[in-house]
Amino acid sequence: MSTKGSASNLQEAMKSLFIAWAQVKEEWRDAKSLEFEEKYIESLPRDVSQAIEAMEEVDTLLKKVRRDCE
Secondary structure, eight states, rough: HHHHHHHHHHHHHHHHHHHHHHHHHHOOOOOHHHIIIIIIITTHHHHHHHHHHHHHHHHHHHHHHHHHHO
């Protein structure tokens, strides 16, 4: 799989997770759910963006390596 495909899969997985989390939050409303959301859920968009940026850098490097080896 290409890095672009992997980045797309990562974005889709995050969207699915946020949909599932919204459903869970309807039933799970206590201090632990807030703690979980603050600790794990809130930082996901930033973390995923950083991961995608890194994947794009790797893709660029791999293309350069392939060109250099031809």
